Amino acid sequence: MVETAFVDAGRKRASAGSYLRLARPKQWTKNGFVLAGLVFSGEAFMPSSVASAALAFAAFCALSGAVYAFNDVLDVEEDRKHPRKRLRPVASGEVSPRSAVVFAAALAAAGLTACFYVGVGVGISGVAYLLLQALYTGVLKHLAILDVMSISAGFVIRALAGAQAVGSPIxxxxxxxxxxxxxxxxxxxxxxxxxxxxxxxxxxxxxxxxxxxxxxxxxxxxxxxxxxxxxxxxxxxxxxxxxxxxxxxxxxxxxxxxxxxxxxxxxxxxxxxxxxxxxxxxxxxxxxxxxxxxxxxxxxx
CATH class of the missing domain: 1.20.120 (Four Helix Bundle (Hemerythrin (Met), subunit A))
Structure with a gap:
């Protein structure tokens, strides 16, 4: 009863900031790998290429945010036992699991839409990234070494998406x-x-x-x-x-x-x-x- 009351009280505090924390903006620096293709293609001063790369970067921020939000729902019980992760919006009760899932779906849809808007290659990379994350969440994160290799593969996909965004081979x-x-x-x-x-x-x-x-x-x-x-x-x-x-x-x-x-x-x-x-x-x-x-x-x- 006490835990239920705590969770219900937490849900009342949900705000735009709570949902932003779900997407973990501090982790968005990882999506900087999307911009590698822009720099090494020699097109960093071409406005059209910069715009495409920037949109691809934003799209992967949305996709990664969707993955983080959905994982917070799946890992809520484990997170509540963690000294730091128990403060996350879902684990602390600020955001309900159902709301977090809806938020994750909206971010994923927005991210994929932006990816395909930039180009088919970027869109395929976005889909591959989400499929990899699903495989990681379901299986690979429980397997030593393969868990880290799958995380690394996610960064390689980001780099490939960035190259596709500017239409340059990497x-x-x-x-x-x-x-x-x-x-x-x-x-x-x-x-x-x-x-x-x-x-x-x-x-x-x-x-x-x-x-x-x-x-x-x-x-x-x-x-x-x-x-x-x-x-x-x-x-x-x-x-x-x-x-x-x-x-x-x-x-x-x-x-x-x-x-x-x-x-x-x-x-x-x-x-x-x-x-x-x-x-x-x-x-x-x-x-x-x-x-x-x-x-x-x-x-x-």
Whole structure:
């Protein structure tokens, strides 16, 4: 009775802010991978391409928001046992499960409509993203290693959608770099969950019983090294001719960025990898400088 009263009282507090929190705008930085195609296609100063890429980015924000909202309904009981996730709108009772499902469906419809408006290729990518998320939610998130690989695949789909949005082929090297980097980020997320939840980790997420902090540290180290090597080879082989050979000047920023990220993950037990970029100024500056170097090489040399 007390819990029911708490939930009913929470529902009365539902507002536009509650629904915005359902879509998790802090996670939208992940959709920045959609913009990679715009930058590396050499069309970042073409208004039509910028508009298409921006709409594709917004569309994937809507699609990812739909996935988050729907997952909050599916995971409501587990979230209520989590020290941080119990404050989410559905778990806390601010938004009813039925309202969250309707909201998720509306976001998914809006996102797919925007994707197909940009182009058929972007639309297909949007559908593939939702199908992957459905498979992840139903099966893959319970399987160690495959859970992180499926998360990484979602980022690769984003990169492909961005290339389709500007009508430009995307380098296989860029897809490899995206996949390796996001595997690294995925393992840091699992490490954070394991370290922060302690003995209750397996209760919240079953597949965490198959991981350990030392194992995840090894996986992170492998992916970090592979990311640096793959990006370095990318700058050598793709931009080996002409003035664009100076693309290798962007390598130090990638090296520092991933090592800085690793430092933050390990510092004081680690922070939430999902929000590190939003609150760490050195990471933000590094990303900006990397983008400046890449843009200068591609557009002015």
């Amino acid at each position: 380098s296989p090297w860029l897809l490899v770099c995206t996949g390796l980097l996001t595997l690294f980020l995925g393992f840091t997320k699992r490490r954070y969950e394991l370290a922060s939840l302690g003995d209750g980790a397996a209760v919240h997420r079953r597949n965490l019983r198959d991981y350990s902090v030392p194992l995840l540290d090894e996986m992170m180290n492998i992916m970090l090294a592979a990311t640096i090597i793959a990006y370095s080879l990318y700058t050598f082989f793709v931009y080996a001719n002409g003035e664009q050979i100076f693309m290798m000047a962007s390598i130090p920023f990638v090296v520092y960025g991933v090592l800085r990220y690793m430092l933050l993950v390990h510092r004081d037990g680690g922070g939430n990898p999902d929000t590190l970029l939003l609150r760490d100024r050195p990471l933000q500056i590094t990303l900006l400088l990397w983008l400046v170097v890449v843009m200068f090489v591609l557009y002015f040399l």
